[in-house]
Amino acid sequence: MTDTPAPAASPAPADDAARPGSVLVVGGGVAGFAAVRELRRRGHAGELTLVEPQGLPYDRPPLSKEFLTGDADAHRLLLAPPPWFAEHRVTLVARRAERLELDDDGAARPRVVLDDGAVLTADAVVLAPGGRPRLLAVPGGDHPDVAVLRTRADAERIAARLHLGARVTVIGGGFTGAEVASAAREVLAEVTLVSASAAPALAAVGPALAARLHVLHAERGVDVLEGLVTRIDHADADAPHRVHVRHPDGSEASVAADLVVAAVGIAPNTALAEAAGLEVDGGILVDETGRTSHPAVFAVGDAVRRRGTEGTSPHAARHWEPALHSGQDVAAAILGEEAPARGTPWFWSDRHGVHVEGAGSMLPVPGGRIVDRAVRGTVVAGFALDADGRMTGAAAVDDPMAVKAARRIIDRGIVVDPARLADPDVPVRALLRG
Ligand SMILES: Cc1cc2nc3c(=O)[nH]c(=O)nc-3n(C[C@H](O)[C@H](O)[C@H](O)COP(=O)(O)OP(=O)(O)OC[C@H]3O[C@@H](n4cnc5c(N)ncnc54)[C@H](O)[C@@H]3O)c2cc1C
Known part of the structure; x- marks a missing residue:
């Protein structure tokens, strides 16, 4: 995350009396670390503690990509170099938070x-415990030899068993499963991918x-x-593992595997919040500033679900940039400052x-439509429009500029001409003019 540019202007400091003296962050993934870094960047001068059982905060996206194929080492994953913490007076506690204790009346500090057994107190607590891989709810699915991928240790365990000729079965065709299958092919393993759908990641792309990306595997x-x-x-x-599969037509198959990786979704880590009596519903519930149902406790990242003015969001976007932004924005909220407008989530x-x-959601809205853009018969981008012709989602392959422009179109609520959107000779940015 050291490559993320800091916003140009430093925000104006809020009233000092409103600022908490000390802040404690639980969880040092991208969201928790972003909160810590942004608190210092915005001038928080008080105590700052980060509790992370895995030690130095590191980034996760490379775990299913270059780290798995051996093209990135553990040092490259770090969100900040080791001296950063002392330089910024951040106390890094390499322990697990077991319990959060809160007073109903908010009189005592969390x-x-x-x-x-150590007890830490602070004026404000930020929960950033992320998520954990869902287990496969079938016989043998929760066996310890079924690998999952969330942590560096998970990735090391998988990487050690990826080699030429290894029989690898990946269960789940979503982004993580697809990336693991791809990394396994890169090292010339024999890869089987079991997917419940012929077009996974449909909501996102x-x-x-989704169909084109899935066909790429074969x-x-x-x-x-x-x-x-x-x-x-x-x-x-014949093999350490055998995965049994039922096809949609009812026929069955079984696959012998040396390594089985389950990538079937993420469950938010809500136990700590729930046991403390915070409101939880498919995630730790937070308002638009990241505050939970307790005034001194905030929550960020993959663990949360946001309540909006129109009710609780139907699903949380569990991607890197929204996690980063939620951490940065909660720092502003804790200090009583304004967070910048964020716009449509991107991944x-x-x-x-x-x-x-992709940006936004590619799920069709009532009365809306999906417009595809193809080059010589191959789909290269898709756009979701609402009933008024306003864009609600966009996704593209090997064309970040198209998605960047589409994101601005979404944020500005521009009505676009579907025929021009479908035309690969019209740059998407040209549609910014409506
Ligand atoms: C393998 C992989 C690849 C990904 N690739 C992409 C990608 O290509 N593009 C994209 O947009 N997104 C990607 N993501 C998603 C993105 O990385 C996540 O959305 C992001 O990491 C969420 O950040 P977080 O800080 O909320 O949670 P996490 O990164 O899960 O961090 C949570 C931290 O909290 C700690 N913790 C948990 N419980 C406790 C406790 N009780 N006490 C103290 N600490 C605790 C954990 O040890 C962990 O370090 C990927 C995710 C994974 C796992």
């Missing part, structure tokens, strides 16, 4: 109890691009099975040498 030598995993046997006579993903980006 207390965080660590796994060694739309039906045509083109790059991945054996793709459509269906649901019904059982995983371990210690089969990227890479597979088989192809770079995908």
Whole structure:
């Protein structure tokens, strides 16, 4: 994250009396670390503590990409070099927060109890515990040998078993599953990908691009099975693992594997918040500033779900940039300052040498439509329009500039001409003029 440019102007300081003396952040992923860094950048001079059991904060996107293929080492993952913490007077506590203790009336400061029994208190607490991989709810699915991918240790464990000829079965065709399958092919493993759908990631990239991206797997030598995993046997006579799959037509198949990776979604880490009595519903519930149902406790990143003026958001965008922004914005809120306007959430993903980006949601809205852009019959981008012709989502392959322009079109609420949008000879930025 050291490459993220800081906003040009420093914000005006708020009334000092409104600022908390000390802040404690639980969780040092991109969201928690962004909160810490932004607090100092905005001039928070008080105590600042980051509790992260894995030690130095690191970034996750490379874990399913270059780190898995051995093209990036652990040092390159770090969100800040080790001296940064002392230089910025941030106390990094390499422990796990076990409990959050709160007084109903808010009279006493929140207390965080660590796994060694130590108790830390602060004027404001930020919860940034992220998410954890969902387990596969089938017999054998929760076996410890079924690998998942969330942490550096998970990635190291998978990477150590990716090699020429290794039989690797990846379960789940979403972004993480697709990236793992791609990385495994890169090191010439024999890869099977089991996907419940022939067009996963549909909500993020739309039906045509989702189908095109999925077909890429087979083109790059991945054996793709459509269906649901019904059982995983371990210690089969021919292989360490055997994955049983039921196809949509009811037929069944089984795949022998040396390594099974389950990439079937993320569950937000809400236990700490829930046990403390904070409101939780599919995520730690926060308002638009990141504040939870307790005035001195904030929450950010993949663990949260936002309540808006129109009700709770139907789903949280669990991507890197929204997590980063939520951390930065909560720092502003804690200090009583304005956070910048953020606009439509954005994400990227890479597979088989192809770079995908998207903004907003590609799910069709009532009365709306999806417009695809194709070059010589191959879909290169998709756009979702609402009933009035305003863009609500965009995604493109190997064309970040198109998505950048589309994001501005979405943010400005510009009505676009579908025919020009579909025309690959019209740069998307030209539609910014309406
Ligand atoms: C393999 C992988 C690849 C990804 N690739 C992309 C991509 O290409 N593009 C994209 O847009 N997004 C990508 N993402 C998503 C993005 O990385 C996440 O949205 C982001 O990491 C969320 O940040 P976070 O800080 O909320 O959570 P996390 O990154 O999960 O960090 C949470 C931290 O909290 C700590 N923690 C948990 N419980 C406690 C506790 N009780 N006490 C103290 N600490 C605790 C954990 O140890 C962890 O370090 C990827 C995610 C993964 C896992």
